[in-house]
Amino acid sequence: MTTADFRYQRAGYVALNVTDLARTHDFATGIYGLTFTGEGPSGERFYRSGPRHHEVVLQPAAEPGFVRAGWELETEDDVSRAFHHFRQLGLKPRRVPAEERAALGLSISDAFRVREPVNGVEFEYYSRMEYLSRPLDGDLTTFKRFAHVGIGVPDVQRSTQFLLDNMGFLASDIVGDYTSVFMRPWPVSDHHGFGYLPTRTGAPAFHHLAFLVDSIDDIGKLFNRIEEHAVGRAFGIGRHPTSGSVHLYITDPDGMLWEYTLGMEQFPETGYRGPRFMSAAPEDADLWQAKPKPEFVGKGGVVTGDAGIDEALTELVAQARK
The missing domain is CATH 3.10.180.10 (2,3-Dihydroxybiphenyl 1,2-Dioxygenase, domain 1)
Structure with a gap:
């Protein structure tokens, strides 16, 4: 057991910045074997290995790197408990706007993002992602x-x-x-x-x-x-x-x-x-x-946004746990 009062279901997805979206698209589909789901309103592209809307998001950017990790929780109640848990710790969780949730296949689920303060790594939490019935592309990999x-x-x-x-x-x-x-x-x-x-x-x-x-x-x-x-x-x-x-x-x-x-x-x-x-x-x-x-x-x-390493907040959370 952990000190958190919410339950995870699975590792959901990862979002990456890439410098050449077309080349990385060809790599993700033609070499790695993922299926292209579609494109979002800001030019981001979604990829999947199964029925869920996506497990990889590729975003065009000047520099490559990690943007966020998405975590699927077991229930909507778990998402609510996680949000309040992080808010009580002073981590300032931010709800994902409805338009962005729709693009991510999360329109039926509440979703929020939070950064751990040691490194500024961003996590996203949700409980239900849209399922797609259309078949996967090709047969490179199971x-x-x-x-x-x-x-x-x-x-x-x-x-x-x-x-x-x-x-x-x-x-x-x-x-x-x-x-x-x-x-x-x-x-x-x-x-x-x-x-x-x-x-x-x-x-x-x-x-x-x-x-x-x-x-x-x-x-x-x-x-x-x-x-x-x-x-x-x-x-x-x-x-x-x-x-x-x-x-x-x-x-x-x-x-x-x-x-x-x-x-x-x-x-x-x-x-x-x-x-x-x-x-x-x-x-x-x-x-x-x-x-x-x-x-x-x-x-x-x-990508750490404007968070960076928050020494004071990390210490505050540590003291709150004592």
Whole structure:
């Protein structure tokens, strides 16, 4: 259990800024295998792997990077409780306007956004997204669902502790001396839906997004597809010692990392194991001895709006929790 009084349903989606929307569209559909849903009023494009309206949003921008992570909660009551929870913490949650919710396929659901104050990372919360009955495009990959997102931050331990104490997450595994932490939104059973990793820039930075696929054939076919189309491979094929997942990380036209992942440790709602402290030694990085390439550091920043790092608010929330 966590200190938050609301329940997560799943990792919902990730929104990214990209510098060449047409090229990244071709990558997302023709290489990665997502289905294009449509375009929004500001030129953003939506992509999905299943019936939900979207799991990736691509926005045209001058610089690439992470915009926000969307989280689906179990019920409308959970959304209401989450909103009041964050407001009581002083985090100033902001409701998503009706016009924007309609573009996001969230017109039947209340939705709001909030930034965690340690790094300014933005989360969106909602409970129901529009389902589409039209078939998916092509047969490149059989997806199960959007899986997780990873963000690089200057202080992994402090950033993690805020999410554990205030935002309804549980730690599954800690690598090294808080080099990386993999967390799950309670009570979602997947080993992780969110991770903090070391930043390459000294500031918050995007690390990767991941989709869970159905079989090793999906990963093998992606491997051959990127070879054929000269798409960059950053890490894998390998197997993570933390989650047990088989993985393959590739780079989009901006150099941002997109992962296929297969299989993952599952946690019960109660009676689960505590987080393990895993070795950060290079020889322990992969169960199949896969070696990350230099590209595995990723590219892209984190859009923090006018929030930035709010030391005073972080301390205020910490004091309120004592």
